[in-house]
Amino acid sequence: MSDESEKVVPKQELHTFVVRAMEAVGLQSDRGSVLADLLVSADYRGHYSHGLNRLDMYLNEIKSGTASKENKEPDIVKESAGTALVEGNNLIGPYVARFCMDLAIQKAKTAGIGFVSCRGSNHFGIAGWYSLRAMEQGFLGMAFCNTSPMMVPPRGTTRTLGTNPLSLAAPANNGDSFVLDMATTAVALGKAELKDRKGEPLPSGWTVDKSGHETHDFKNLHGLMPLGGKEESSGYKGYGLAMMVETFCGILSGGAFGPFVRQWKAFERPANLVSLLLFGQCFIAIDPSQFEEGFTDRMQTLIDACRDQPSADKDPVLVPGDPERNHMELCDKLGGIPYHENQITFANEIAATYKLAPMKTL
């Protein structure tokens, strides 16, 4: 263990705990298992905000009826050789999203590319999990999701778009890869929360207050700035990218979009308005063998050119996916995922609430 206040949980132990917890609110274990795969992957990759930390949110989605525990499948509403429109039927996000990515992969096998847009889904966790699923089968994978409105456009005052993440995973040689998984806001809300907890001011280009002007004070935070920050540093580009993600998700699919997506952690279900509580998502798989031979060699050469240059200071130059790679190596050494003791307490509280055997630590 790297820290006194940390405890290590084997991945399998976390997995079975998630399945048990979701069973306690009535979700079938095969579906809970998909969610568990996702949450384990998030924490293993070091995206702690999107792993175990979110378990209560997925429990609440089911308990509130925002997500359905019915034994239904997502429906393919419309399809062509390279595209599909999917209705998620309000099922849990990872179940819908995995279905969509598998459909995109299937289409890419014959049409070279598959592009699937879905509506009626719920929180799908880290976008990278779906891109990686395509990559593990030799494809380029992409995933997109609209999210609760948090971004205020440059010059504006209203939370109009979400953090709208996008992801691309592309294979290189010997298990190496390029894995981009990013929000289109400058930072996610969690980063601002972390600064606040440390008593530090919010950095330039992160957040705005109700008047639409930059704030460095967490208590005045009204919205997030897009990637690029203020207008002078091209915040309108991050804003455009968030609109691009929304175009692929809510606009193409006919689900909720932009300011009409549910507020963060809103589980109330207004009668007949449940569709406004759901998310739109998009998945792309591309078959590199339909292009010039030797894709992974060229990808590796580019990755190496990035990593192998002299660094400005002492920190090595990384490519997207390297921080996650480093974290997974740490976990493998430790024999599991290291958690702050507060997160273990949080899991134990869930165990007590639902009368489950608690998660064992090493």
Place this chain on the structure above:
Amino acid sequence: MSDESEKVVPKQELHTFVVRAMEAVGLQSDRGSVLADLLVSADYRGHYSHGLNRLDMYLNEIKSGTASKENKEPDIVKESAGTALVEGNNLIGPYVARFCMDLAIQKAKTAGIGFVSCRGSNHFGIAGWYSLRAMEQGFLGMAFCNTSPMMVPPRGTTRTLGTNPLSLAAPANNGDSFVLDMATTAVALGKAELKDRKGEPLPSGWTVDKSGHETHDFKNLHGLMPLGGKEESSGYKGYGLAMMVETFCGILSGGAFGPFVRQWKAFERPANLVSLLLFGQCFIAIDPSQFEEGFTDRMQTLIDACRDQPSADKDPVLVPGDPERNHMELCDKLGGIPYHENQITFANEIAATYKLAPMKTL
């Protein structure tokens, strides 16, 4: 005219001047006409850096042999229902790129989506021109290009990737639209040049010196920062987006990529290495009718939600494409495109060099 030092040139006059100039270096008029369409569109949309301003570069591409004036066509190397790999045969960029976008549109008509990656192309001007071509036929259009290495990755010191632009055009109602056309660097080099000409320091998050550290001094400029600027403001995201564009362009197509793309305005042609001087590009067309009906209505609703919110100061909130829309309206009022007198002088010098009738101004 809006300014004493400006002169207005009717679009048709600019068009015929470009065709005449390209004929003078031996390019057939039908191909020169494609380039002229592109350059007129760039200036009409207000992207002056990529219009008439670039004419000498296209002339030099032909004169130096970097681009071929032979009466060849691009070749489809490989294709599937939804994808194609194109060899540009070293023809002028707009001719190759238009061919590729038309192929993507054709594939989208049957497969729902067309994704075309090409190599062996030359400078293709504004990415938005190709996206708009798809949009004008009712599709979502996207275009990407790798460019000369100018971006230094976060923590690094080496110009490893280009400004690698990406574009998405999506139709709304009554001619309204969302048109994103952006470099994945914080700014293009031209913006830094402009600051220097005004004697102003370079803003935060734009540029680095040879040591990889931020510089505000134009004379120390070694490279551009990615969108997002420094690490704290998420510059690694813009860096990841530039790698995404490179993946679609040079890596998939098997052309030059990353640090191996030719340096900016390098026209020397090393024997047997011409392929390293050429660019890779990528074009996507998506048929919105393959998804939920009413795409343009929803796009319009999102656009309106962005524009119609209270603004933080006096400037109205824009959506990507609005600055261009405003500039086109200005041109329509003026009866042509307004140019600074230096640009007219520049065009007259080209006319003198190639013994052409000069461009007439209003």
